[in-house]
Amino acid sequence: MKPQRKTRIQQKNSQAILDAALEVFSRHGYRGSTLDQIANEAGLSKPNLIYYFPSKEVIHVTLLSDMLETWLAPLHSLDPAGDPIEEILGYVRQKLEMSRSRPRESRLFANEVLQGAPRIMEAIKGELRDLVDEKTAVIQSWIDEGKIAPLDPKHLLFSIWATTQHYADFDVQVSAVLGSGGNDHFPEAEAFLVDFYRRALTPA
């Protein structure tokens, strides 16, 4: 889909720029980030950035669109033929795992949506919404069959997004409240969330 970079140098530097930009944008937001910061983080000069990407905005949009694919993957894998509760718990685990392994992407997305999603509203109203419609229909059918508790499927998804992404987006708050300097809180979080959702979803 994406045009293959020609040379090894282009491959390497484009990747270095995107990685540096993800680091910087996810921490400081679009307007809070400067080309100099990104160039510095990538170990390149500012004009050299512009040699690889025509503008700051193109870098940002590239990151957002790369991220969206990754972001939607776990929901795609929700299997209508699987065991309902285990499928949903598996989705929770996958989303939490993404918060652990890709917190920068999560914050990039959060920043974008907080500002009103000016650059990805189209994808949200298109791809995301279609996928949500598809998967909430599956969840609704599980409810209709009495396999899981009757909870609004869309709000159920919102709650999963919110609770799992919270550990990436509000990381500093979580760490500050839990104390125990910089420990990895994800095992705890996973145990909690799995238990929590199992209780809420198991039909009476």
Place this chain on the structure above:
Amino acid sequence: MKPQRKTRIQQKNSQAILDAALEVFSRHGYRGSTLDQIANEAGLSKPNLIYYFPSKEVIHVTLLSDMLETWLAPLHSLDPAGDPIEEILGYVRQKLEMSRSRPRESRLFANEVLQGAPRIMEAIKGELRDLVDEKTAVIQSWIDEGKIAPLDPKHLLFSIWATTQHYADFDVQVSAVLGSGGNDHFPEAEAFLVDFYRRALTPA
């Protein structure tokens, strides 16, 4: 606590500035907001802003500290002597109501924490953490008495913050996914969350 503004004009303009700044900062973040935007929104000139507040940063910090008080109030009101499940559900309702009535404050807070909470880390490690310690002890005692299901109290609070604030912070995403142009989704959300938390918390 806060020095009373002397004249009526000062009272009115300071308030107009803070209100305009909340609007702008919550939408665009600190660096994404300009004094001109705020001045324009407040109906004042830029030098006039600086007449009332010495700098952009002071305006921002003033908003953050005003917001924190409001933000912690619902947790303060969690009553150790009340009915455990109803107390927690009441907290959920209050937090959701704050997302509805004060979405700008929620987004201001989210923006700040996303950027690493540079200006309110002190309050998070102090006031907030102390309050959380106090209230999670109460919740733990309810668990020990078998009044609610055994779920880690701190992560339970995180989940409440995440799910309720989601409706303010990710508002545009929620609206886009639910469709039905710009409707008020809060009644639905409240019904979902109350049902959801009641299921999860009711002991087996």
Place this chain on the structure above:
DNA sequence: ACAATATTTGACCTATTGGTCAATCTAAGC
């Protein structure tokens, strides 16, 4: 080795932005 092509950067340009300041205008007491 050498031409052609790709990569890199110092210097520079322009627009924006936070903030200053002297001058003006307004409102309040007397």
Place this chain on the structure above:
DNA sequence: GCTTAGATTGACCAATAGGTCAAATATTGT
């Protein structure tokens, strides 16, 4: 009315930031 203190702003300044460009340097293919 007039004085004084409070309120307002046009003009300006220095710093920053996105982006350009021509010149220099490195790489590649033959």
